Amino acid sequence: MELLDRFSDEALWQGFVTEKDRQVLAVLYDRYLTLVYGVCLKYMGDKEEAKDAAMEVFEKLYETSPSQKIEKFRSWLFVVAKNHCLMKLRSKKGIQEKSAHLFMESTEVVHPLDEEETDLTPQLQQCLEQLKMEQKGCVEMFYFNKKTYEEIALKKSIDVKQVKSHIQNGKRNLKLCIESKR
Amino acid sequence: MSKPKNDIDPSKSQEEKDLLRYLNEEMSSKEKYAFERKAENDPFLYEAMEGLQDVDVKLLAKDLADMKKKLARSENASFYSFSNVWKIAAVVTLLLVAGFSAWRLTMSPRLEENASAETLAADSSLAINDPAPIEMDETEEQADSAKATTDNTSYQQNLVAESQPVETPKPIADEEKASPQVTGAPVAVADEAELSDEIAVAEETPDLTLADDIEFAQAEESSQGAGLALQETEKKDIATETVPQEVAAPKLSELNAITATDVSSGAAKAKKEADQASQPVARSARIATTTQLATPVAGLESFRRYVTDNQQKTADMVAGEVQLTFSLTSQGAPQNITVSKSLCESCDQEAIWLLQTSGPWKYNDGITGTPLSTITIQISN
Incomplete structure (x- = not known):
């Protein structure tokens, strides 16, 4: 097991699809169970449902066709987990709208703000000025003043969830603004 | 190494450890910010954090x-997947079929033997005894031996019936004690046959002469071959071991002597031939020694039916056996009927009536005089 721990996700996955060895898959369970459970908990909202969904995700992995090419296991597993939870939610009555909303909040493309060296270009500065006050304040404090969510929440006297929400929404609007100016 | 707080497993990946430390407020402000910044760039981690942010870390x-x-159990459970279940079922079925076949191969000879014996027992209401057991009812043990021989005779008789009349040696007082053993095999076979005959007929023959013994031995040897040789060898062995020479009487010793002479090559040859003899031959020899002296003219089957159909039951009857001794008139009518083994008065009368009204009997070919016979009638209530 320890030997297997040294391999990359992709190498382990390739080993699993070739040999169908569940021991190899178990290493990937260990690596990602917490994250998958966290994602499922976010979408399902209920612990037991999230547990079931997380385990179903890993069962799905076992049934995945070996012919399926997976470039980056981590990103692929995230999409699989998220889609599985959304499918489960969709099977429930009246959940479609909520899940669609949740799906929109997710962003998989690296945002300019998340790049290693965040240069405040004139274009970025111009778009930042166009954000709503709450969004602008939270983004500036997080990316430029290097404050944690909690510190921002304390400073702004708002909830951590609101801080995160303002940052997420601000990032999305910035991205849209930058793309519109290109 | 001391155990980390909140049961965080040190074997967990660094990311998982960081996540749990973050959720448990164990990070410094700088670490926390670095982790949050990393999460902002990693949607998987970010969404997981969002999902777990309200969870108690201990419970997590x-x-x-x-x-x-x-998940570990489900891995094991995959062994019981649909296809595997069918494989297991197939293996179990094969094992059952193989086991049953082996059992059949092992048991079939015995089953066939038992089945034939049971069939005969079911059909049979008549059995004719050989002379030897007639006087065996002097003691309980002797009676049992006689019954065993009787039972044996009944199904043997069905095999040979009236088609193989063979002269039977007359019993002599001293020889009779040895005769259940002399017949040897039949006693053993009687146990396995366990026939429930309604009627067993035993014949009591007058004294045999030496000539009769010789004739009998020769006849049996010529007709039965190796099987007889075995029996005669056994006779010799038993007589030598169990019967004192004086008590064994001249007839038995003479018979043994004759047997030994007739086999000519001696006991060793006889034994060798006997070893080579198959089971049916051995049984045939036993049948020959117990063939009846008299039979109903209408046949045994008819007599059996008559007894079964005409037995009249009364309230005071009990189940059991009545043994009658009788001889035949020149017209074949049973006469001098006496009860040699009583069951109850009504039972005895019913048995006598059945014998008297069953029709004419006849002595078998080669039987001279009017020897006494014994018939055992099974009374059922």
Whole structure:
């Protein structure tokens, strides 16, 4: 097991699809169970449902066709987990709208703000000025003043969830603004 | 190494450890910010954090452990997947079929033998005894031996019936004690046959002469071959071991002597031939020694039916056996009927009536005089 721990996700996955060895898959369970459970908990909202969904995700992995090419296991597993939870939610009555909303909040493309060296270009500065006050304040404090969510929440006297929400929404609007100016 | 707080497993990946430390407020402000910044760039981590942010870390560790256990169980459970279940079922079926076949191969000879014996027992209401057991009812043990021989005779008789009349040696007082053993095999076979005959007929023959013994021995040897040789060898062995020479009487010793002479090559040859003899031949020899002296003119089957159909039951009757001794008139009518083994008065009368009204009997070919016979009638209530 320890030997297997040294391999990359992709190498382990390739080993699993070739040999169908569940021991190899178990290493990937260990690596990602917490994250998958966290994602499922976010979408399902209920612990037991999230547990079931997380385990179903890993069962799905076992049934995945070996012919399926997976470039980056981590990103692929995230999409699989998220889609599985959304499918489960969709099977429930009246959940479609909520899940669609949740799906929109997710962003998989690296945002300019998340790049290693965040240069405040004139274009970025111009778009930042166009954000709503709450969004602008939270983004500036997080990316430029290097404050944690909690510190921002304390400073702004708002909830951590609101801080995160303002940052997420601000990032999305910035991205849209930058793309519109290109 | 001291155990980390909140049951965080040190074997967990660094990311998982960081996540749990972050959730448990164990990070410095700088670490926390670095982790949040990393999460902002990693949607998987970010969404997981969002999902776990309200969870008690202690409970989270327990939930994760539960899920890992379940996943491990599901890995094992995959052994019982649909296809595997069919494989297991196929193997079990094969084992059952193989086991049953082996059992059949092992048991079939015995089953066939038992089945034939049972069939005969079911059909049979008549059995004719050989002379030897007639006087065996002096003691309980002798009676049992006689019954065993009787039972044996009944199904043997069905095999040879009236088609193989063979002269039977007359019993002599001293020889009679040895005769259940002399017949040897039949006694043993009687146990396995366990026939429930309604009627067993035994014949009591007058004294045999030496000539009769010789004739009998020769006849049996010529007709039965190796099987007879075995029997005669056994006779010799038994007589030598169990019967004192003086008590064994001249007839038995003479018979043994004759047997030994007739086999000509001696006991060793006889034994060798006997070893080579198959089971049916051996049984045939036993049948020959117990063939009846008299039979109903209408045949045994008819007599059996008559007894079964005409037995009249009264309230005071009890189940059991009545043994009658009788001889035949020149017209074949049973006469001088006496009860040699009583069951109850009504039972005895019913048995006598059945014998008297059953029709004419005849002595078998080669039987001279009017020897006494014994018939055992099974009374059922």
